[in-house]
Amino acid sequence: MVKPSTESDRAREERNWLTVPDLVDVLGVGVGRIHRLLEDKHLLAARVDGVLKVPADFIAGDEPLSELRGTLFVLADAGFDDDEAMEWLLAPEDSLGTAPIDALRAGRKAEVRRVAQALG
Numbered sequence: 001m002v003k004p005s006t007e008s009d010r011a012r013e014e015r016n017w018l019t020v021p022d023l024v025d026v027l028g029v030g031v032g033r034i035h036r037l038l039e040d041k042h043l044l045a046a047r048v049d050g051v052l053k054v055p056a057d058f059i060a061g062d063e064p065l066s067e068l069r070g071t072l073f074v075l076a077d078a079g080f081d082d083d084e085a086m087e088w089l090l091a092p093e094d095s096l097g098t099a100p101i102d103a104l105r106a107g108r109k110a111e112v113r114r115v116a117q118a119l120g
Contacts, residue, residue: 015090017053027062037064041072046086055090057101067109071100074113078120088116 042064075085089101
């Protein structure tokens with residue numbers, strides 16, 4: 001196995017990823033609904049080894065993490081494309097002391113969005 005070249009690569013590799021069929025099972029909805037969740041920015045996906053996947057951290061129970069959507073809009077407003085947003089959410093952020101997705105899951109939505117706004 002090749003070692004990750006950057007801290008963000010390591011952060012990606014340490015996460016659990018869900019494919020679209022996995023999401024169908026976890027969320028209990030059809031494939032079409034999964035694609036709508038992606039289009040409407042309730043979820044964000046990336047190609048991992050050629051397969052469209054979503055970090056499991058973006059799911060809370062049996063639904064998308066509610067704090068994610070607004071944060072994705074803030075990042076888009078700051079000029080981030082989807083790949084850059086994914087990288088920022090998963091990599092450690094010094095000003096938060098953890099990865100932004102972990103801070104969101106810990107209930108620190110306002111702080112994460114404040115940091116994201118400052119990036120633009």
